[in-house]
Amino acid sequence: MIQLSLIGIGTGNPEHVTLAAVRALNDAELILLPRKGDGKSDLVDLRRLLCRDLLEASSRTRVVEFDLPQRDGRADYLGAVDDWHEAIAGVWAALMATHLPEGGRVGMLIWGDPSLYDSSLRIAGRLRDAGQALEIRVEPGITSLQVLTAEHRIPLNALAEPVQITTGRRLRERGWPDDAASVAVMLDSGGAFASLPPEGLYIWWGAYLGMDKQRLIDGWLEDVAASIIEQRAALRERHGWIMDVYLLRRM
Ligand SMILES: C[S@@+](CC[C@H](N)C(=O)[O-])C[C@H]1O[C@@H](n2cnc3c(N)ncnc32)[C@H](O)[C@@H]1O
Numbered sequence: 001m002i003q004l005s006l007i008g009i010g011t012g013n014p015e016h017v018t019l020a021a022v023r024a025l026n027d028a029e030l031i032l033l034p035r036k037g038d039g040k041s042d043l044v045d046l047r048r049l050l051c052r053d054l055l056e057a058s059s060r061t062r063v064v065e066f067d068l069p070q071r072d073g074r075a076d077y078l079g080a081v082d083d084w085h086e087a088i089a090g091v092w093a094a095l096m097a098t099h100l101p102e103g104g105r106v107g108m109l110i111w112g113d114p115s116l117y118d119s120s121l122r123i124a125g126r127l128r129d130a131g132q133a134l135e136i137r138v139e140p141g142i143t144s145l146q147v148l149t150a151e152h153r154i155p156l157n158a159l160a161e162p163v164q165i166t167t168g169r170r171l172r173e174r175g176w177p178d179d180a181a182s183v184a185v186m187l188d189s190g191g192a193f194a195s196l197p198p199e200g201l202y203i204w205w206g207a208y209l210g211m212d213k214q215r216l217i218d219g220w221l222e223d224v225a226a227s228i229i230e231q232r233a234a235l236r237e238r239h240g241w242i243m244d245v246y247l248l249r250r251m
Contacts, residue, residue: 001135002096002132002135004107004124004134005137006110006121007025007108007139008114008138008141009050009109009112012211013147013211014049017050017054018141020139021141025050026054029060030095030100030105031063032066032092033051042241071083077169088123089123092123093127113140115138116186117167121138142210144209145186147210148204151206152216154204156182157182158249163182163184165186166183166185167188168185168186171196172192181250185247185248190233191229191232193228199222201220201222201249202220202248202249203224206245208242208244213235213239215235228246
């Protein structure tokens with residue numbers, strides 16, 4: 001039996017790692033650490049740093065790095081993601097069989113929290129469906145949305161109103177969702193908000209949240225949209241990668 005702990009580690013600030021996450025890391029016999037090969041080496045380094053700093057000298061945890069399979073960029077997005085998840089599940093299974101042939105405790109460091117736009121729970125589910133004896137545990141982590149609202153000192157929702165969490169791709173394709181007073185946007189390849197009529201929309205934007213290079217901008221969309229797009233491009237150029245998230249609200 002493999003006990004797999006998906007351990008939320010927050011989004012870049014080591015002080016956001018919970019005590020429960022530290023305990024789960026130290027309890028694991030094996031930590032699997034993906035190398036993403038997408039220019040975001042800072043993020044792999046951060047995971048390595050967390051392992052180095054948080055694993056106690058007495059812990060018997062082994063850290064094994066592996067190359068994450070790449071998703072192919074074909075037009076059938078959901079089909080490509082499905083194949084990609086299958087490939088990742090295969091790599092996880094092979095690593096577990098090699099390093100823990102008798103079973104044991106495996107930990108994986110999950111960016112933010114495993115519940116939010118992260119597929120590790122779905123991939124673990126595939127392994128179980130394929131017959132792997134697997135007990136799945138989750139240690140919750142602080143999400144990028146929580147850091148965004150904390151840094152801007154705002155509530156996520158307007159009083160008694162709903163919030164929709166969506167992706168940049170979906171916002172571009174479908175526009176403002178019916179009945180949403182606020183929309184949180186993740187995984188935007190850049191400036192999906194510019195596809196909306198800006199009147200009456202306020203935006204709170206954040207990049208590299210929780211990290212030393214964190215950037216924040218807020219204002220009426222019509223006033224700040226161009227400067228967010230400009231800053232985003234410049235930051236991406238400077239650091240080689242960017243992750244940003246934003247909240248839009250009708251006011
Ligand atoms: C694959 S999702 C993972 C989300 C993560 N599970 C969480 O709890 O926040 C990646 C997206 O989360 C957002 N994100 C994650 N970390 C971030 C950070 N440090 N700063 C800004 N946005 C971040 C970005 O929208 C990015 O495209």
